[in-house]
Amino acid sequence: MAARCFVPTFREVLSVVPTTALVTGASAGFGAAITRRLVAEGHRIIAAARRLERLESLAAELGPALLPIALDVTDRDAVLALPGSLPAGWQEVDVLVNNAGLALGASPVWETRIEDWEQMIATNNTGLVRLTRVLVPGMRERNRGHIINLSSTAGSHPYPGSDIYGASKAFVTLFSANLRADLIGTKVRVTNIEPGLCGGTEFSNVRLRSDEKAAALYEGTEPILPEDIADAVAWALARPAHLDITRIEMMPTCQADAGLAVKRGR
């Protein structure tokens, strides 16, 4: 009888050991796309979002590989209690995808609402660092882990109206780099993903508080889609364990860093 010849597929060769990943903001947009993609790659996902009912259709679609949990990343007590509150068998989180985040407003600094700034900082920064702080010790102990932070091109390229949103993403980008500096020599990786113009989510509708303005923003463009973000996350995760993809900046072909602004006259 001929010996069975096992030839692994390209994906099997690349694929890391299946992990338990926690994805924040998993109920929609990038988070839902990342969750679907990682489940398709064989990982188990703790899908976190503020409203549990929003995760229900994802849970029905993805089955037992998905653990939906209600989590508001701005809720200090809930985040600090998180590791111990996960059910047995789900407490060893190998991958944290810090996806929850938002932009509110696109006005100049002197016109923005201070409440918007506070909400962006609470979600994009305070929530992200607290969650990282509670999950990274377990990763270090097991010498296995990956933190994937969703930053933005707005974190390194200023533009009018980016104000605290851009600054909050600059914080995420440098936090990712500093985290890597602390984790040097361990098998805990950190990847900072920096997308430019993204469509296919409610991001701009929320930011501009107007469906019409959001539609105008995307008119004639072909933006990055949530599946493109999920692809980048899956790719970074599937690299060999000794390799850390530290930053991924991505823009659609209709966008470029087009140089410094010059304002003439008054």
Ligand code: 8X3
């Ligand atoms: C989203 C990218 O260009 O809207 O983080 O600031 S942009």
